[in-house]
Amino acid sequence: MIEDAAFYIFAGVSLFSAIAVVLSKNIVRAAVGLLGTLGGVACLYFLADANLLGVIQLIVYAGGTLILIVFGIMLTSQSPWVGFLPTKVQAIAASIVAVILTIGIVRLVTLVPWAQRNPDELSQSLTVKSIGDALLTTYLVPFEVASVLLLVVMIGAAYLARTEK
Amino acid sequence: MDRPGLALIVGLIIFIIAGICMALVALVIGKFLRTSLPHPEKDAAYECGEPTIGNSWVQFDLRFYVVALVFLIFDIEMALFYPWAVVYKDAGIAGLWDMLFFFAVLVVGFAYLWKFGYLDWVRATHGQRPSNRKISADDAMGRAARGWQ
């Protein structure tokens, strides 16, 4: 019961923040809304027994990526109100597409009879230990390739961001 | 109630509610205790004796970006170290080499940034080529940078 209530609370926080992201005209407020969405989704991860993932979401996403986005805002905006608002036609067309997309996906999701199992009866191997094991055995190659990706990003982004060429 | 995630959630909710309540209680008590003497000077930003210059929407320097970038990369690395550290005892020497490879690749990137002056706070934007870099600033920061170069 309390689990259901917690799901609705955190889903509501995520959705409300996502709507705030879309509607806000100030880019800094959009970033703060994104923080709300990230936090709400992290709480949903905790609720779904994905504790490690929730912590990684908070550390890397909310604590790293979002900080980088805020830095990007600081480095590129001279004023919060330099309005880049879309034209009315653009906004209406985008809204129609989004509404159709929402109806389509929700209809699809509710139509499919998902072979749902009771999570208490599944062999719950969602611990940090099992994830660490899988990371060093099944997913070892993606794990090591990810380090090369991070190397490329570190050098490439620093080179791109240089002022002198 | 026996699953760890659920206990965490309950604790989190109590923590959030208690945090909000503490802030609210402090504000409400202050509301009743303080006197009200509005003055236009009190509405100014940075009321600490200094007159403000310009607004806060100045353009920040690009050097902040490189620091944030390095922070982000090693933040990810730290997050991936944690599940590895949990299984390290069972993984043995192979697990150690796996992680050392991961770490070594990232250290190559860090060494590149350090060697070619992306991390030099003093003269990252002065436009000299990385090959003939000599610190010309003769102030305290320049001397300090020369010291650890």
Add this chain to the structure above:
Amino acid sequence: MLATIGLQHYLILSALIFSLGVLCMATKRNAIGILIGVELVLNSANINLVGFSKYQTGKGDGQIFAVFVILLAAAEAALAIAIFMNFYNNVRTIDVDRGDELRG
């Protein structure tokens, strides 16, 4: 309506956040706003992965995919912001509608 939480609830939430992310990408003209929309879309994908991991497989595979998605999102954001700053240095704005000229 307020049934016990199941897989469908996670999927519907994910669909809503996905649509909001697409809407954000379509309506923002600030390049960083578009990046924020991309982050919303990636989060909705992660919600799907975690939901399936809990209710379908009971194994950690979905969570590991989600970890890689978070990692790739961070890398993508870092590179995108570097590109935006280059764009800003050339055009003096990050309105994406102004990036319509090619110059060698």
